[in-house]
Amino acid sequence: MSGADAVKEDRLWQRHADMAKLGGTPRGGVNRQALSPEDAAARNQLISWAKARGFSLFADTIGNLFIRKEGTDPTLSPVLSGSHMDSQPTGGRFDGMYGVLAAFEALEALEDAGIRTRRPVMAVAWTNEEGSRFQPGAMGSAVFAGTYRLDDMLGQKDWKGVVLKDALAETLAAAPAPLREGAPGFAVDSYIEAHIEQGPRLENERRTIGVVTAIQGSRRYIVTIDGEEAHAGTTPRAARKDAYAAATRLAAALYEATTDADDTLRFTIGRVEVLPGSPNTVPGKVTFTIDMRHPEDAVLARHEAIIERLVGEKTTPCAASLQKVTNVPPTHFDPAVIDLVRDKAAGLGLSHMDMPSGAGHDAMHVARLCPTGMIFVPCERGISHNEIENATPADLAAGTKVLVEVLEALANR
Amino acid sequence: MSGADAVKEDRLWQRHADMAKLGGTPRGGVNRQALSPEDAAARNQLISWAKARGFSLFADTIGNLFIRKEGTDPTLSPVLSGSHMDSQPTGGRFDGMYGVLAAFEALEALEDAGIRTRRPVMAVAWTNEEGSRFQPGAMGSAVFAGTYRLDDMLGQKDWKGVVLKDALAETLAAAPAPLREGAPGFAVDSYIEAHIEQGPRLENERRTIGVVTAIQGSRRYIVTIDGEEAHAGTTPRAARKDAYAAATRLAAALYEATTDADDTLRFTIGRVEVLPGSPNTVPGKVTFTIDMRHPEDAVLARHEAIIERLVGEKTTPCAASLQKVTNVPPTHFDPAVIDLVRDKAAGLGLSHMDMPSGAGHDAMHVARLCPTGMIFVPCERGISHNEIENATPADLAAGTKVLVEVLEALANR
Numbered sequence: 150m151s152g153a154d155a156v157k158e159d160r161l162w163q164r165h166a167d168m169a170k171l172g173g174t175p176r177g178g179v180n181r182q183a184l185s186p187e188d189a190a191a192r193n194q195l196i197s198w199a200k201a202r203g204f205s206l207f208a209d210t211i212g213n214l215f216i217r218k219e220g221t222d223p224t225l226s227p228v229l230s231g232s233h234m235d236s237q238p239t240g241g242r243f244d245g246m247y248g249v250l251a252a253f254e255a256l257e258a259l260e261d262a263g264i265r266t267r268r269p270v271m272a273v274a275w276t277n278e279e280g281s282r283f284q285p286g287a288m289g290s291a292v293f294a295g296t297y298r299l300d301d302m303l304g305q306k307d308w309k310g311v312v313l314k315d316a317l318a319e320t321l322a323a324a325p326a327p328l329r330e331g332a333p334g335f336a337v338d339s340y341i342e343a344h345i346e347q348g349p350r351l352e353n354e355r356r357t358i359g360v361v362t363a364i365q366g367s368r369r370y371i372v373t374i375d376g377e378e379a380h381a382g383t384t385p386r387a388a389r390k391d392a393y394a395a396a397t398r399l400a401a402a403l404y405e406a407t408t409d410a411d412d413t414l415r416f417t418i419g420r421v422e423v424l425p426g427s428p429n430t431v432p433g434k435v436t437f438t439i440d441m442r443h444p445e446d447a448v449l450a451r452h453e454a455i456i457e458r459l460v461g462e463k464t465t466p467c468a469a470s471l472q473k474v475t476n477v478p479p480t481h482f483d484p485a486v487i488d489l490v491r492d493k494a495a496g497l498g499l500s501h502m503d504m505p506s507g508a509g510h511d512a513m514h515v516a517r518l519c520p521t522g523m524i525f526v527p528c529e530r531g532i533s534h535n536e537i538e539n540a541t542p543a544d545l546a547a548g549t550k551v552l553v554e555v556l557e558a559l560a561n562r
Numbered sequence: 563m564s565g566a567d568a569v570k571e572d573r574l575w576q577r578h579a580d581m582a583k584l585g586g587t588p589r590g591g592v593n594r595q596a597l598s599p600e601d602a603a604a605r606n607q608l609i610s611w612a613k614a615r616g617f618s619l620f621a622d623t624i625g626n627l628f629i630r631k632e633g634t635d636p637t638l639s640p641v642l643s644g645s646h647m648d649s650q651p652t653g654g655r656f657d658g659m660y661g662v663l664a665a666f667e668a669l670e671a672l673e674d675a676g677i678r679t680r681r682p683v684m685a686v687a688w689t690n691e692e693g694s695r696f697q698p699g700a701m702g703s704a705v706f707a708g709t710y711r712l713d714d715m716l717g718q719k720d721w722k723g724v725v726l727k728d729a730l731a732e733t734l735a736a737a738p739a740p741l742r743e744g745a746p747g748f749a750v751d752s753y754i755e756a757h758i759e760q761g762p763r764l765e766n767e768r769r770t771i772g773v774v775t776a777i778q779g780s781r782r783y784i785v786t787i788d789g790e791e792a793h794a795g796t797t798p799r800a801a802r803k804d805a806y807a808a809a810t811r812l813a814a815a816l817y818e819a820t821t822d823a824d825d826t827l828r829f830t831i832g833r834v835e836v837l838p839g840s841p842n843t844v845p846g847k848v849t850f851t852i853d854m855r856h857p858e859d860a861v862l863a864r865h866e867a868i869i870e871r872l873v874g875e876k877t878t879p880c881a882a883s884l885q886k887v888t889n890v891p892p893t894h895f896d897p898a899v900i901d902l903v904r905d906k907a908a909g910l911g912l913s914h915m916d917m918p919s920g921a922g923h924d925a926m927h928v929a930r931l932c933p934t935g936m937i938f939v940p941c942e943r944g945i946s947h948n949e950i951e952n953a954t955p956a957d958l959a960a961g962t963k964v965l966v967e968v969l970e971a972l973a974n975r
Contacts, residue, residue, distance in 0.1 A: 380945075380948075383759065383828075384760075384762075386821065419840055421845075425651050429782075431832065
């Protein structure tokens with residue numbers, strides 16, 4: 150029996166259902182933010198499943214959780230697969246969790262099929278990919294890859310002032326048995342991450358497998374507009390410095406300037422704060438975030454210049470400033486891994502297409518360390534970061550079959 | 563010595579300084595929201611001053627605080643003057659407080675001048691004029707005038723869920739000595755309210771006294787836009803139902819449609835909420851408030867129809883709704899009181915001008931009960947509902963001199 154044949158669709162689906170209960174929301178999504186009690190519960194669930202299968206476990210000091218299926222030559226560097234288990238505040242059941250459960254299903258399938266690979270095969274659950282509670286996102290994989298310094302991350306605070314170091318200690322202490330902990334980072338032969346597409350392309354083109362060639366670059370900004378609070382009933386418009394009227398002029402110009410013919414540029418204003426927030430007071434201050442993404446760094450740079458110009462032009466008589474928060478350049482995956490994913494999908498008779506990833510993933514950091522690739526499966530209407538996010542058991546299993554075949558091939562190289 | 567001569571500019575200014583300490587903010591304003599501990603402290607300060615002068619005091623069951631200087635014929639209905647002591651979250655030191663302290667200074671001035679009027683003269687501090695903690699505003703005067711029902715108001719909750727009835731009980735219980743309490747409303751001969759203009763006209767036209775002829779009408783709305791949360795990195799613009807992009811299109815159209823040649827229409831978007839408020843999630847829901855005011859009700863009605871149309875037109879593909887929260891028609895003050903204010907200002911040699919009030923005031927409710935008028939004094943650059951709100955001791959005293967003369971004339975009619 151091949152590894153792919155040993156993938157159990159029902160088992161994989163049931164594990165998603167079990168995990169969805171941890172931080173589950175009334176609308177059917179999950180609120181399982183990084184290093185919360187819900188995140189700890191998900192980790193402990195995974196740990197118990199791993200122990201039941203006799204796999205060895207350990208965590209590193211940023212909280213990344215590793216599960217190891219030994220190879221015939223334990224001295225060789227392992228092939229790694231996984232994703233994250235934390236979610237957005239109003240997140241879905243598959244974002245990240247699928248990549249972790251697919252990797253774990255792959256380990257089980259290889260075990261069930263009695264397949265021993267030369268290299269160890271490992272599953273990983275990276276810490277804090279979403280970055281909605283603790284900034285920045287993709288934290289665990291970035292520390293593992295040496296992109297961020299461990300000490301800097303341990304000192305991060307959430308909006309309540311909780312220090313990450315303390316939240317992490319609580320999370321690890323909640324484990325059923327003490328985990329062996331090591332410093333982040335070790336030699337990895339290759340990395341492959343399965344994930345729902347989080348976009349509509351696979352569904353629209355009726356393909357089951359997305360062969361991910363790259364991750365688009367992303368830049369995030371905070372715009373601050375300072376006006377002047379005034380009485381809404383008495384202050385003539387000519388005498389106002391209305392921060393929200395200025396924000397509206399700017400936002401309208403930004404939406405227009407970021408409209409591209411092929412609808413590839415992603416531009417989002419996601420968080421907006423208007424102060425003092427009294428219905429009968431002219432707003433004196435507005436801050437909002439900009440999230441902009443594109444596969445080509447040059448396109449991002451060109452639009453950043455346009456944004457800088459518009460921030461200055463459109464906000465008079467208010468004062469405005471643009472602060473760049475993050476700048477993640479595009480990631481291009483390893484050609485050999487890309488080919489392998491495409492070949493295995495074809496070999497399994499699964500419809501597939503090459504595509505870049507619209508979202509950032511842990512793979513973008515790990516790609517700095519070793520040959521890396523990703524496997525996408527469709528999600529309903531492309532909706533993600535939403536409690537109604539959905540995917541089919543068959544598509545999840547199909548992606549996992551491709552994953553098992555790719556892992557086996559990589560682990561026997 | 564006339565009542566006007568007995569007005570003490572220093573005493574009036576010092577009382578403003580003393581009150582500004584109660585709820586004072588680092589930027590020199592006040593945060594003294596209705597029925598808060600700061601509001602209670604201001605009430606107790608006023609009570610102690612009144613007791614020191616031997617004036618009688620009582621409160622009604624919505625918390626309006628009355629101070630009485632007896633007349634030669636106690637059986638006659640009193641002449642009433644006052645305003646409010648509660649403030650916006652980031653409010654100024656003079657909005658409302660000036661009208662209360664001017665009325666109290668008027669009582670003291672009449673007393674100091676040894677003037678006994680036929681009718682009693684009373685000062686009042688109305689409960690919750692701002693309406694920023696408990697909706698609706700001008701609550702105390704509206705209950706006094708029978709516009710709102712007492713029981714409805716007692717059941718109102720603030721954003722933390724605190725019931726007004728409980729906050730009011732705490733506030734009254736904090737008084738140094740128990741106050742006699744009565745049901746809201748009693749026969750009033752006439753009402754005159756002093757207030758800072760909260761607009762720039764008096765300063766621009768270099769006049770000291772505003773003879774207020776009317777209060778413009780105001781309508782308040784809440785706009786709700788329902789879109790769909792989606793991943794900011796993956797969802798093409800064509801596939802988005804971006805509630806904030808829709809809100810921006812709508813707001814831009816609203817600002818344009820409410821621009822009038824003579825800059826008389828007041829249009830403000832003061833509170834905006836964008837959900838879920840995550841930088842990398844396309845907003846799924848936006849709500850914002852509209853505050854619109856004009857001296858002519860027909861102009862408000864015409865623009866309400868335009869707003870209704872634009873809410874429907876500009877928000878596709880999102881769903882949007884417009885809810886009317888309040889509709890206060892314009893108030894026209896009593897011609898005799900208006901003439902009296904103008905004559906007394908002229909008699910005191912003070913520059914003056916007739917003008918409508920841009921802001922709503924407690925006077926708009928009391929005007930339903932009895933002949934009513936208002937006296938405006940300038941405030942710096944017309945700025946109000948702002949911590950930097952400012953006025954001069956001389957202007958405050960000038961307005962109080964007019965107030966004393968008007969009160970004396972009304973009380974001897």
